[in-house]
Amino acid sequence: MKTCFLPFIVVFFSLQNFAAQTPEKDWSKIAFTKDENLLKSADAVRIAENILLYQKSNGGWGKNVAVQKQLSADEKKKIEAAKGDLKVTTIDNKATVQELTFLANVYRFHKKDEYRDALLRGLGFLLEAQYESGGWPQFYPVQNNYSSHITFNDDAIARVLIFFKKIIDEGAAFPVEIPSQTLAEINTSFQKGIDIILKTQYRQNGKLTVWGAQHDEYNLLPTKARAYELPSLTAKESATLVLLLMSLEKPSKNVISSVEKAVKWFEQNQLKGYKEIEISGDKKLIADAAAPPMWGRFYDLETNQIFVSGRDGEKKKSYDEIEAERRNGYAWYTYEPAKVLKKYDVWKKKHVKIIPDKAQYIVSKDGSADFESIQDAVDQLKSFPDQRITLFIKNGKYEEKVNIHQWNTNIKIIGEDREKTIITFNDSFADIDKGRNSTFFTPTLSIEANDIILENLTVENVAGGVGQAVALSIISNRVAVINCKILGNQDTLYLGNEGKIYIKDSYIEGTTDYIFGGATAYVENCILHSKKNSYITAPSTLAGSEFGFVFNGCRLTAAENVTKVYLGRPWRNFAKSVFLNSELSTSIAPEGWHNWNKPESEQQAFFAEFNNTGEGADKDSRVKWSNQLSKRQAKKYTKQNVLKTNINTNWYENL
Structure with a gap:
């Protein structure tokens, strides 16, 4: 008899000792115990009976309740009378999960139907409390305060999902047999829970x-x-x-x-x-x-x-x-x-999966390729590779900000189809909120590395007409953009620093200053589409630079009812922008160019045209301080002259 009775005495005094400390915290220690001597004891049965008593009519439990305490008859009556108080049922501070855990473990040794039924009602409470999105509020029914939020605080949701995972993983070994319908609901709930973790x-x-x-x-x-x-x-x-x-x-x-x-x-x-x-x-x-x-x-x-x-x-x-x-x-x-x-x-x-070094990688949103994310692919590429690396991007809408880091040189990023391979994001000046330079944090795609080629892609900033919002930013050297669509509103395309940039066979749209920056760029056979009456270019060419923006063989179009678009205005005083052999629609303002209300820039900026056609190419109405090039002067603006660099004179050939 002593041998059988001693474990119970030890457990009993251990529980009494817990109760003498901080009761609600000590209940949590007991709730998750795996001590078989305790779980087999009569005192464990008493605690389980208390758990049933404290369970509310919706199947949940309140928090910070010392469930393990001895209860008087009067206390039991009060607890029973409060079963309809549903304002307190929660998953906070381990509540509900700890009661279910203890019930399951006790049921392993005490097969009482009421324990099983209480556990199933508790599972029903958790399943009902879950939002359709997959998260849980802190309290359920939902209350009109911060507790309605999806609550990761104090591991509330994590504990629910861990408990569900235990049921799923143990299957038939779980102490309580779970009906097939309930088990299916738990599986669905668990997957939704994982999904909301990923989404948040x-x-x-x-x-x-x-x-x-x-x-x-x-x-x-x-x-x-x-x-x-x-x-x-x-x-x-x-x-x-x-x-x-x-x-x-x-x-x-x-x-x-x-x-x-x-x-x-x-x-x-x-x-x-x-x-x-x-x-x-x-x-x-x-x-x-x-x-x-x-x-x-x-x-x-x-x-x-x-x-x-x-x-x-x-x-x-x-x-x-x-x-x-x-x-x-x-x-x-x-x-x-x-x-x-x-x-x-x-x-x-x-x-x-360790991706071996190779010359070409594939990115696909469906998980069938080397990478699902363009940025993930870029981040894992070899730094400063000796040979060009190709990233082939399969059709899909890639909703991400992508940064081609300074060390990710010599990469070709080619889409499967220009119309269907889309990199998109929606940052704008106001969203970034980093002060006066917020514009430069907004790009959907930022290129900081030299020797980059973009081909067959759409790059867009979908923030809308809310101010500066860059789609593509290039602040490096020897970058080519071929057969791409660059979509946005104000400040769509930033061509910064002193690099040489080649843009060919592409479509660029925007509202105000939608091609801007201080780089030297040769833009060939492109469509420039103005979405409202404003300015196409805003160069900030550095003093002493021979070329700024050069457009050759381009077509300038506009949205319906757009009637006054300026070819450019000087962001900085030494701005340079030249349009050659291009077709200008009626949307182009007769003046052609604007001084940005800076009369001094008229003496320093260089805005010029040569051999343009269309109803917007009226030379006679241009502002007097702009230039109409002669044939001899125009010969200077060849692709080779504009794009040559000290390192690689013909880098733009055979891309």
């Missing part, structure tokens, strides 16, 4: 990072909860989400990409050389070169700067700036991402 992963300038603590249930962006829980990126909850994604046996390419991008963010945003200590009950962050890396709880959405905040809801840089109650009453730093980094190498070897 925050894009910073088009690049995947990590997640917020909570996301708006409609636009899916990080959003605010309590006053000190501001829209942000969170390292702690993001680490749990990544570990969940890494636990998938057969991850999709999107899951693999999500994990890789999050890991990269964790690596780049470690806080090194500091540790958190407590002195007389007050938290301090002190320097310690030997301390392991840690991460902030919250990061700014655009700068990745760690911040803390008090009940005033203002971002602060240090503990000293917030009240002691918030400083010590919240977990502002975490080591959780270290668990991800520790497991990543093994996971990567198992799931990440």
